[in-house]
Amino acid sequence: MQRNDRSYKDLKQKQKSAIADKTYKLYLKFYLENQRMPDVAEMKDICKRLFTAVQSLAPKTEYEEFYKIVEKYFSSATATFKVWRERLDFVGFSR
Numbered sequence: 001m002q003r004n005d006r007s008y009k010d011l012k013q014k015q016k017s018a019i020a021d022k023t024y025k026l027y028l029k030f031y032l033e034n035q036r037m038p039d040v041a042e043m044k045d046i047c048k049r050l051f052t053a054v055q056s057l058a059p060k061t062e063y064e065e066f067y068k069i070v071e072k073y074f075s076s077a078t079a080t081f082k083v084w085r086e087r088l089d090f091v092g093f094s095r
Helices: 013-034 040-057 063-090
Strands: none
Touching (some): 013 040
8 A cells, every 4th residue: 555645765775775776777777778877967867767666655755855865876876887897998898
């Protein structure tokens, strides 16, 4: 049963983790298809797609609140992909 009084902060850790995984997968998919991280406009598009899923779980979540969370994941994903690229370049893997 859906609760209409929940915000993102009220979600269970397992639900937040699932959202974080989905966020990471969308960034990874974008990176693999474009060989670069998304720019600000593309990041906002990704965030809007994720936000619809969050709204179904936590209707009281504000977009601005969620966007800050996605920005945090974006920073983490950017650092991770940078390390991967450096390692692949180190071993001579060409794209």
